[in-house]
Amino acid sequence: MAGNKTFTMIKPDAYEAGNSGAIIKMIEEAGFKINAAKLTKLTAENAGAFYAVHKERPFYGDLVKYMSSGPIIAMILEKDNAVEDFRKLIGATNPAEAAEGTIRKMFAKSIEANAVHGSDSDENAAIEGSFFFAQTERF
Ligand code: IDP
Ligand code: MG
Numbered sequence: 001m002a003g004n005k006t007f008t009m010i011k012p013d014a015y016e017a018g019n020s021g022a023i024i025k026m027i028e029e030a031g032f033k034i035n036a037a038k039l040t041k042l043t044a045e046n047a048g049a050f051y052a053v054h055k056e057r058p059f060y061g062d063l064v065k066y067m068s069s070g071p072i073i074a075m076i077l078e079k080d081n082a083v084e085d086f087r088k089l090i091g092a093t094n095p096a097e098a099a100e101g102t103i104r105k106m107f108a109k110s111i112e113a114n115a116v117h118g119s120d121s122d123e124n125a126a127i128e129g130s131f132f133f134a135q136t137e138r139f
Contacts, residue, residue, distance in 0.1 A: 002080075002081045002083065003122035003125065006077050006083045006086045006118060006119045007074070007075070007076055007118075007125045007128040007129045007132075008074075008086065008116055008118055009072045009117040010024075010115070010116055011066075011072055011114065011115055011117060012067065012069045012070035012071065014116065015072060015073060022106075022107070023107060024073075027075075027077065027089070027103075030085070030089050032079045032085075034075055034076075034077060036132075037075045038074045038075075040071065040073075040074060041070065041072065042067055047063075047064045047067040047068040051064065051067065066112055074132040074133070076125075076133060076138060083119055083121060083122055086118045086119075087118050088102075090115075091103060091104040093114060095108035095109075095114055095115075096111075104116065
């Protein structure tokens with residue numbers, strides 16, 4: 001059975017552009033409830049650890065630099081079928097390929113600076129949520 005939690009970050013480009021509020025509004029209107037939220041800034045070391053699965057990809061170095069370049073908003077979100085429904089709401093990694101009406105289509109600047117993160121499995125949602133939040137910070 002699909003889980004009811006996913007993890008997201010509003011990435012530095014979207015935060016810097018002042019799109020955090022509009023993105024959170026879209027997330028809530030799509031039926032997700034905020035279970036935990038935090039405005040923070042990743043160190044290069046933390047960004048590298050978070051994206052360790054991409055270590056061998058050519059864009060890894062740039063990704064780490066970008067993700068530690070400014071504040072992000074980390075959130076755990078709750079909804080039935082959370083992981084799959086959230087990936088649908090954010091759209092494809094490359095905004096040029098993202099469907100109309102998706103968060104990345106509306107707010108992403110590039111394939112790298114693509115406005116939001118969304119977990120790709122229930123297992124990773126749990127790991128990524130724990131990366132940012134203690135049990136006492138979750139509601
Ligand atoms: P996802 O965020 O849609 O799950 P992933 O393939 O997991 O996409 O990649 C993680 C992040 O790495 C992307 O959201 C994006 O910021 C960056 N990224 C992915 N592919 C590329 C690329 O080809 N060039 C530059 N950055 C990329
Ligand atoms: Mg991914």
